Structures are given as C-alpha cells and as structure tokens.
Amino acid sequence: MNKLFEDRNRQFWILHTLGWLGFAIVNYLSSLVLDTRDAYLIVISLDAYVGWLLTIPLRYFYRHIWAWEPWKMILTVLVVALLIAMFWTVIRNFNYWEIYRHGYRPSDWLLYIKDTPAAFYVMLSWSGLYFGIKYYQTLQAEKQKSLTAMNKAHEAQLKMLRYQLNPHFLFNTLNAISTLVLINDNDTANKMVSRLSDFLRYSLYKDPINKVPLEQEIYAARLYLEIEKVRFSERLSIVIDVEPGTEKALVPSLILQPLIENAIKYAVAREVNGGEIAITTRKFGHDLLLEVADNGPGLPEIVDSSKTADNKGSGVGLVNTRERLAALYDNDFALVLTQNQPRGVKVNIRIPLQLEQTETKDA
Missing domain, CATH: 3.30.565.10 (Histidine kinase-like ATPase, C-terminal domain)
Structure with a gap:
C-alpha cells in the first residue's frame, strides 16, 4: 500500500477517483430511500463522471496559485469553485431532465442553476481535501528534507573529523x-x-x-x-x-x-x-x-x-x-x-x- 501511494501523481488519481466513486455510491443509496427508478442510477453515474472530469483542471490551476498570498488564494478558490459548481449544476439538471424526466425542459432558466449551493459545497469539499492533502505532503517533504539535512550534516561532521x-x-x-x-x-x-x-x-x-x-x-x-x-x-x-x-x-x-x-x-x-x-x-x-x-x-x-x-x-x-x-x-x-x-x-x-x-x- 505504501508503494502504491509513493508516487504523488498516482496518489492523486487514486484518491480523485475514489472520492467521486464515493459520491456516486452515497447518492445512489440516498435514492434507494426515496424509492426512485433504476434510471436514476444512470443519472448519478453521469453526474459523478462529469464531476470527475471538471475537477481535473482544478488540480493544475491550484498548483499554479499554491504560492499566492492566503487571502488572494482563498478568494480565487471560492470564485473558481462557484463557477465550476454552476456549470456542473447545469449539466446535472440536463442529465436529470433528459434521462429521468424524458426530455423535460423548464421555461425558467433559473431552474438550471437552482441546485448550485449544493454543488458549490461539493466543489469546496474537493478543494479543501486537495489543499489539505497537498499541505500534508508539503509538511512531510519538509520533514524528510530536515531529517536528510540532519543526517548529511552529522555525516559531514564525522567525515570532517576523519579526513578534513x-x-x-x-x-x-x-x-x-x-x-x-x-x-x-x-x-x-x-x-x-x-x-x-x-x-x-x-x-x-x-x-x-x-x-x-x-x-x-x-x-x-x-x-x-x-x-x-x-x-x-x-x-x-x-x-x-x-x-x-x-x-x-x-x-x-x-x-x-x-x-x-x-x-x-x-x-x-x-x-x-x-x-x-x-x-x-x-x-x-x-x-x-x-x-x-x-x-x-x-x-x-x-x-x-x-x-x-x-x-x-x-x-x-x-x-x-x-x-x-x-x-x-x-x-x-x-x-x-x-x-x-x-x-x-x-x-x-x-x-x-x-x-x-x-x-x-x-x-
């Protein structure tokens, strides 16, 4: 298991996929309580897949703003998460109406983004997990660097006593x-x-x-x-x-x-x-x-x-x-x-x- 997570790139894809798979499972179990039809499973699967795709670019964007000032980075994350949430909400509603409601089209365009707060919460959760894991990895890397520096310094001191x-x-x-x-x-x-x-x-x-x-x-x-x-x-x-x-x-x-x-x-x-x-x-x-x-x-x-x-x-x-x-x-x-x-x-x-x-x- 440790070897599986040693590569950061591999670690991201595993956690990213497991996270959206968990989202799909939780939503499907919730749908069973409401006694919905099997077609809803297709809708949930599409929602999770679209969310999986939309959050991939966030990884590279968040890498770019990692070194920004905290207030600037937080504000940017909130704005970007809101925009992604609105876009994801439109696609989710479209999938729901097209598959589950057999092509229903509402007359009020606001209905396309009516569930944005819930989607915004999901995107914020994804962003929080990303930054939390990245911060933990950075701390671990600094800790490892410090240990390496300590070992190298003591080794250098011993070598100095030996031949310098x-x-x-x-x-x-x-x-x-x-x-x-x-x-x-x-x-x-x-x-x-x-x-x-x-x-x-x-x-x-x-x-x-x-x-x-x-x-x-x-x-x-x-x-x-x-x-x-x-x-x-x-x-x-x-x-x-x-x-x-x-x-x-x-x-x-x-x-x-x-x-x-x-x-x-x-x-x-x-x-x-x-x-x-x-x-x-x-x-x-x-x-x-x-x-x-x-x-x-x-x-x-x-x-x-x-x-x-x-x-x-x-x-x-x-x-x-x-x-x-x-x-x-x-x-x-x-x-x-x-x-x-x-x-x-x-x-x-x-x-x-x-x-x-x-x-x-x-x-």
Missing part, C-alpha cells in the same frame, strides 16, 4: 610547534597552540546542522590558514576579500574548510614556490557567492585525483560539500569547479542570501 582534520594536519602542526620550541621561538609557538586550540574548538563544537554568520566562517578559515602558513612560511600567500554587507550572511559551518584544504594540498604543498589562496565573497541579487581560488597546477590534476581507486582525491571533499548543500538548500544552490586564470583552480558556491537576523543565531 586528518592526522597529517595535526602531525604537521605539532611538528611545526615543536620546531618553534626547539629554536626558542616560544611566542610564535604559543600563538600556534592558541590558534590550533581555537580551530579545533570551532570545528568540534559548531553544530553542522545550523548555519553561522559568514564572518565566523572566515574567522575559522583564517585560523586554519594561519596554522598552515607556519608550515609553508612565504610559500603560502593568502588573500581574503569579503564584500561589505556579506559578513552577516548565513552559511553552513565549515563549508569552506575542505575547499581550502584541497587548495593547500594541490596548489601549495606540491609547488616548489608555493602558491596563493584567495577567498572571495560577493552578493549577487538574492544570492551569496563564495569563491576559493588558487594558482596551482590547474584542473586536470584535481579531476584525475578524484578518480583514483582509493577515492582519496579532492573529489571527496567536493562531493561531500555538494551533498551538504543539497541537503540544506535542495536545488537552490550551485557548486562549480572551473579553471582559474591564468592558472590554478577556483571553486564557486552560490547559495540563497540569508541574513543573520532572519534566523536563530548559533548558541
């Missing part, structure tokens, strides 16, 4: 701190420990389900890059360009970190002269644009590494980032990997622009 904050990063950072201690550069070592502590605290305690202001995400990115800069020194150049007005925009927590890690891995670590990582944020209409670019070897190496048998290339970080975005924004996002000019790779993310005051802040 991988042992190599921690070992390299600790080795750098150890080297600073050995050369008696204790001030820099203390700063490194502090930055590492702050970054780990941010990574571990930020709920991946909630969004954070972009300024917090940039803060975490700076911590990560400052830690890496101790390792690479002058080989790592950092450019961060945050457009004014985007600081309070809400983004998924640690959405930039795997992209920055890829850039470190492929654009800096493998180049003798190091490289540059540029983080840019821009507003574009009602969207927020995020970009992480480098001047490394370029796109082919990155793409090839994502196809390796052990699946440990940069493609993993990009796939997980895409999965998180899809879970949080459905289809209202974009993640594009392109060739940077004159060389290197850039990753562009587009998400809806949501400001901090419109949503609950992180605790």
Whole structure:
C-alpha cells in the first residue's frame, strides 16, 4: 500500500477517483430511500463522471496559485469553485431532465442553476481535501528534507573529523610547534597552540546542522590558514576579500574548510614556490557567492585525483560539500569547479542570501 501511494501523481488519481466513486455510491443509496427508478442510477453515474472530469483542471490551476498570498488564494478558490459548481449544476439538471424526466425542459432558466449551493459545497469539499492533502505532503517533504539535512550534516561532521582534520594536519602542526620550541621561538609557538586550540574548538563544537554568520566562517578559515602558513612560511600567500554587507550572511559551518584544504594540498604543498589562496565573497541579487581560488597546477590534476581507486582525491571533499548543500538548500544552490586564470583552480558556491537576523543565531 505504501508503494502504491509513493508516487504523488498516482496518489492523486487514486484518491480523485475514489472520492467521486464515493459520491456516486452515497447518492445512489440516498435514492434507494426515496424509492426512485433504476434510471436514476444512470443519472448519478453521469453526474459523478462529469464531476470527475471538471475537477481535473482544478488540480493544475491550484498548483499554479499554491504560492499566492492566503487571502488572494482563498478568494480565487471560492470564485473558481462557484463557477465550476454552476456549470456542473447545469449539466446535472440536463442529465436529470433528459434521462429521468424524458426530455423535460423548464421555461425558467433559473431552474438550471437552482441546485448550485449544493454543488458549490461539493466543489469546496474537493478543494479543501486537495489543499489539505497537498499541505500534508508539503509538511512531510519538509520533514524528510530536515531529517536528510540532519543526517548529511552529522555525516559531514564525522567525515570532517576523519579526513578534513586528518592526522597529517595535526602531525604537521605539532611538528611545526615543536620546531618553534626547539629554536626558542616560544611566542610564535604559543600563538600556534592558541590558534590550533581555537580551530579545533570551532570545528568540534559548531553544530553542522545550523548555519553561522559568514564572518565566523572566515574567522575559522583564517585560523586554519594561519596554522598552515607556519608550515609553508612565504610559500603560502593568502588573500581574503569579503564584500561589505556579506559578513552577516548565513552559511553552513565549515563549508569552506575542505575547499581550502584541497587548495593547500594541490596548489601549495606540491609547488616548489608555493602558491596563493584567495577567498572571495560577493552578493549577487538574492544570492551569496563564495569563491576559493588558487594558482596551482590547474584542473586536470584535481579531476584525475578524484578518480583514483582509493577515492582519496579532492573529489571527496567536493562531493561531500555538494551533498551538504543539497541537503540544506535542495536545488537552490550551485557548486562549480572551473579553471582559474591564468592558472590554478577556483571553486564557486552560490547559495540563497540569508541574513543573520532572519534566523536563530548559533548558541
């Protein structure tokens, strides 16, 4: 039964047909009480069939007005239901007079629409059931989307702990701190420990389900890059360009970190002269644009590494980032990997622009 109703289109046709079949059965049972002739069964069947046909276009019309303002939608539904009810009443009376009354034609045209209130009630009932079921389906879809987002976010957090904050990063950072201690550069070592502590605290305690202001995400990115800069020194150049007005925009927590890690891995670590990582944020209409670019070897190496048998290339970080975005924004996002000019790779993310005051802040 569940499989039968999984498809929404199939679900509509089943419920639509059963509803009008029920209408015909109830009317026929009522006719038996009045001891009417068998010809009335034909009239009832035709009435139900015409009603079945007339309400099919309502489905597509109601889809069109679903996003309207409530008062406008309700008023439109009342008017359309009344018009359909009047048309249905005329056909029902015609069937009744033609079949049951053997071609009777009343002289007063008002008799053709005299039963409109009853038909209007039926059309309103159909409309109410349609919107009620559609609203329930929408709630279920949102609930499922929320559960999916929660699962993907927790999965992303676990994967982050597994390979984004991988042992190599921690070992390299600790080795750098150890080297600073050995050369008696204790001030820099203390700063490194502090930055590492702050970054780990941010990574571990930020709920991946909630969004954070972009300024917090940039803060975490700076911590990560400052830690890496101790390792690479002058080989790592950092450019961060945050457009004014985007600081309070809400983004998924640690959405930039795997992209920055890829850039470190492929654009800096493998180049003798190091490289540059540029983080840019821009507003574009009602969207927020995020970009992480480098001047490394370029796109082919990155793409090839994502196809390796052990699946440990940069493609993993990009796939997980895409999965998180899809879970949080459905289809209202974009993640594009392109060739940077004159060389290197850039990753562009587009998400809806949501400001901090419109949503609950992180605790």
